[in-house]
Amino acid sequence: xxxxxxxxxxxxxxxxxxxxxxxxxxxxxxxxxxxxxxxxxxxxxxxxxxxxxxxxxxxxxxxxxxxxxxxxxxxxxxxxxxxxxxxxxxxxxxxxxxxxxxxxxxxxxxxxxxxxxxxxxxxxxxxxxxxxxxxxxxxxxxxxxxxxxxxxxxxxxxxxxxxx
Amino acid sequence: xxxxxxxxxxxxxxxxxxxxxxxxxxxxxxxxxxxxxxxxxxxxxxxxxxxxxxxxxxxxxxxxxxxxxxxxxxxxxxxxxxxxxxxxxxxxxxxxxxxxxxxxxxxxxxxxxxxxxxxxxxxxxxxxxxxxxxxxxxxxxxxxxxxxxxxxxxxxxxxxxxxxxxxxxxxxxxxxxxxxxxxxxxxxxxxxxxxxxxxxxxxxxxxxxxxxxxxxxxxxxxxxxxxxxxxxxxxxxxxxxxxxxxxxxxxxxxxxxxxxxxxxxxxxxxxxxxxxxxxxxxxxxxxxxxxxxxxxxxxxxxxxxxxxxxxxxxxxxxxxxxxxxxxxxxxxxxxxxxxxxxxxxxxxxxxxxxxxxxxxxxxxxxxxxxxxxxxxxxxxxxxxxxxxxxxxxxxxxxxxxxxxxxxxxxxxxxxxxxxxxxxxxxx
Numbered sequence: 001x002x003x004x005x006x007x008x009x010x011x012x013x014x015x016x017x018x019x020x021x022x023x024x025x026x027x028x029x030x031x032x033x034x035x036x037x038x039x040x041x042x043x044x045x046x047x048x049x050x051x052x053x054x055x056x057x058x059x060x061x062x063x064x065x066x067x068x069x070x071x072x073x074x075x076x077x078x079x080x081x082x083x084x085x086x087x088x089x090x091x092x093x094x095x096x097x098x099x100x101x102x103x104x105x106x107x108x109x110x111x112x113x114x115x116x117x118x119x120x121x122x123x124x125x126x127x128x129x130x131x132x133x134x135x136x137x138x139x140x141x142x143x144x145x146x147x148x149x150x151x152x153x154x155x156x157x158x159x160x161x162x163x164x
Numbered sequence: 165x166x167x168x169x170x171x172x173x174x175x176x177x178x179x180x181x182x183x184x185x186x187x188x189x190x191x192x193x194x195x196x197x198x199x200x201x202x203x204x205x206x207x208x209x210x211x212x213x214x215x216x217x218x219x220x221x222x223x224x225x226x227x228x229x230x231x232x233x234x235x236x237x238x239x240x241x242x243x244x245x246x247x248x249x250x251x252x253x254x255x256x257x258x259x260x261x262x263x264x265x266x267x268x269x270x271x272x273x274x275x276x277x278x279x280x281x282x283x284x285x286x287x288x289x290x291x292x293x294x295x296x297x298x299x300x301x302x303x304x305x306x307x308x309x310x311x312x313x314x315x316x317x318x319x320x321x322x323x324x325x326x327x328x329x330x331x332x333x334x335x336x337x338x339x340x341x342x343x344x345x346x347x348x349x350x351x352x353x354x355x356x357x358x359x360x361x362x363x364x365x366x367x368x369x370x371x372x373x374x375x376x377x378x379x380x381x382x383x384x385x386x387x388x389x390x391x392x393x394x395x396x397x398x399x400x401x402x403x404x405x406x407x408x409x410x411x412x413x414x415x416x417x418x419x420x421x422x423x424x425x426x427x428x429x430x431x432x433x434x435x436x437x438x439x440x441x442x443x444x445x446x447x448x449x450x451x452x453x454x455x456x457x458x459x460x461x462x463x464x465x466x467x468x469x470x471x472x473x474x475x476x477x478x479x480x481x482x483x484x485x486x487x488x489x490x491x492x493x494x495x496x497x498x499x500x501x502x503x504x505x506x507x508x509x510x511x512x513x514x515x516x517x518x519x520x521x522x523x524x525x526x527x528x529x530x531x532x533x534x535x536x537x538x539x540x541x542x543x544x545x546x547x548x549x550x551x552x553x554x555x556x557x558x559x560x561x562x563x564x565x566x567x568x569x570x571x572x573x574x575x576x577x578x579x580x581x582x583x584x585x586x587x588x589x590x591x
Contacts, residue, residue: 016554018550018553018554019554021487021488024487024488025483025484025487027487028219028483028486028487029483031218031219031220031221032215032218034221036218036221036222036223037221037222038221038222038223040226
């Protein structure tokens with residue numbers, strides 16, 4: 001072969017079409033009786049990590065008000081610029097959020113807002129089913145954030161890096 | 165002329181039923197077969213998805229009625245979907261093509277006997293729609309009609325992928341038609357008849373043809389895969405190359421008709437394999453089902469035997485589909501023309517010689533020594549064939565070495581041609 005093609009002469013049991021076919025038939029037949037790997041999603045769910053960062057949730061105090069003090073740290077730390085916060089102040093001089101909106105569509109679920117929050121008010125949640133019919137539907141206002149009930153994300157603990 | 169064994173005549177209709185009875189029975193059979201057939205084709209779409217899922221460690225469809233109603237949901241979806249007509253398509257043919265591809269597969273079913281005759285109160289009723297004396301020729305004629313639907317679909321779509329798919333399909337089906345027809349000649353040689361009922365009876369009272377004619381069975385099997393456009397020979401609709409081949413432009417129920425046609429073809433091919441090589445409706449190891457009196461129970465049991473044989477081959481089609489990758493086009497053609505056709509021709513000669521020799525030695529047809537001789541010859545043929553096939557030169561792999569002559573030919577083709585001389589201008 002002058003065009004320099006390397007020709008490998010393999011033993012017959014490697015190149016035989018018949019043996020390969022029979023072997024393949026055996027393999028596919030065996031798989032019919034094997035255990036299925038599918039998770040039947042809406043009925044069964046795979047367990048997710050404790051540190052799963054999903055849909056946000058605003059925690060409340062005992063009297064049902066948002067813990068948020070409208071300090072403005074989360075909108076400033078947010079890399080995706082998805083938090084809209086308009087602070088307000090009551091007669092006692094307590095700050096509270098007049099408007100607090102998170103656009104879940106813009107959010108990149110980095111978790112900085114939860115990390116930076118001094119009051120442990122805003123949290124990411126262990127929850128991922130947040131499909132909507134419109135883009136506007138993804139903008140969660142304060143009521144909706146407070147109404148979420150799913151478990152919140154646990155932050156990474158340097159003393160226990162594997163979460164055990 | 166060899167005298168027919170007396171046993172063969174027992175199964176023939178002893179009393180001709182009255183014309184009215186015949187008419188009613190035929191109508192009932194028509195409806196029952198049609199319903200079973202359509203139901204079968206619908207359930208095969210589910211079966212295919214289930215089998216493919218199981219082979220890939222999945223569950224398959226299990227939502228609509230635990231999965232059992234999935235074919236109905238698919239059918240409903242196809243009925244309400246929008247029908248699209250390409251602007252440049254040839255509309256009459258475009259509409260005709262799905263029906264053309266579906267009907268021949270269905271008509272073939274008319275001559276396949278699916279159970280033992282039923283000796284009812286009103287006379288013996290043959291369990292076949294049309295007990296034609298030329299049944300087998302009818303099948304050969306109609307199985308080649310299926311290519312029209314595909315070719316016309318490919319051409320009338322006015323789409324290059326569809327056209328290429330249609331052309332491929334016609335080349336493929338015509339090529340394998342020959343090998344398929346040739347592989348069944350040994351069956352006819354042994355049966356001495358082209359009537360399907362006679363072929364079944366001959367196998368019931370002697371041995372199944374798969375033992376006598378294993379090589380013919382293998383050729384028929386491979387050709388059946390090519391004829392039904394199933395993997396590993398589904399080149400007419402090779403997705404990577406042709407999008408969807410001949411049905412690229414079809415939508416909704418017309419697309420579904422092609423789909424049903426494929427499953428009908430599969431069912432028909434499976435039934436043919438069962439009938440020609442696996443004794444049709446015969447229950448193995450007993451003659452109880454083949455001799456009179458023909459009771460309803462016998463009819464039912466033989467129908468179950470036939471159905472299980474046919475369904476096994478349907479499963480085999482699916483099994484192969486999820487095992488073997490698609491052939492390359494030149495491999496397909498060389499397998500058909502350079503391997504299967506000469507092999508089937510050689511096998512006809514071998515079988516005919518053996519039968520003649522055994523006749524000359526004075527062994528009666530259907531006797532034990534006759535079939536021992538035939539089986540021995542067949543065994544030798546299988547061993548030799550598989551020894552040759554196992555050497556790996558059956559289909560040229562992509563990595564195979566070209567022989568010197570082919571290489572020179574290719575070089576000659578690709579060599580730079582002398583530049584054509586430009587005629588000099590006049591002045």
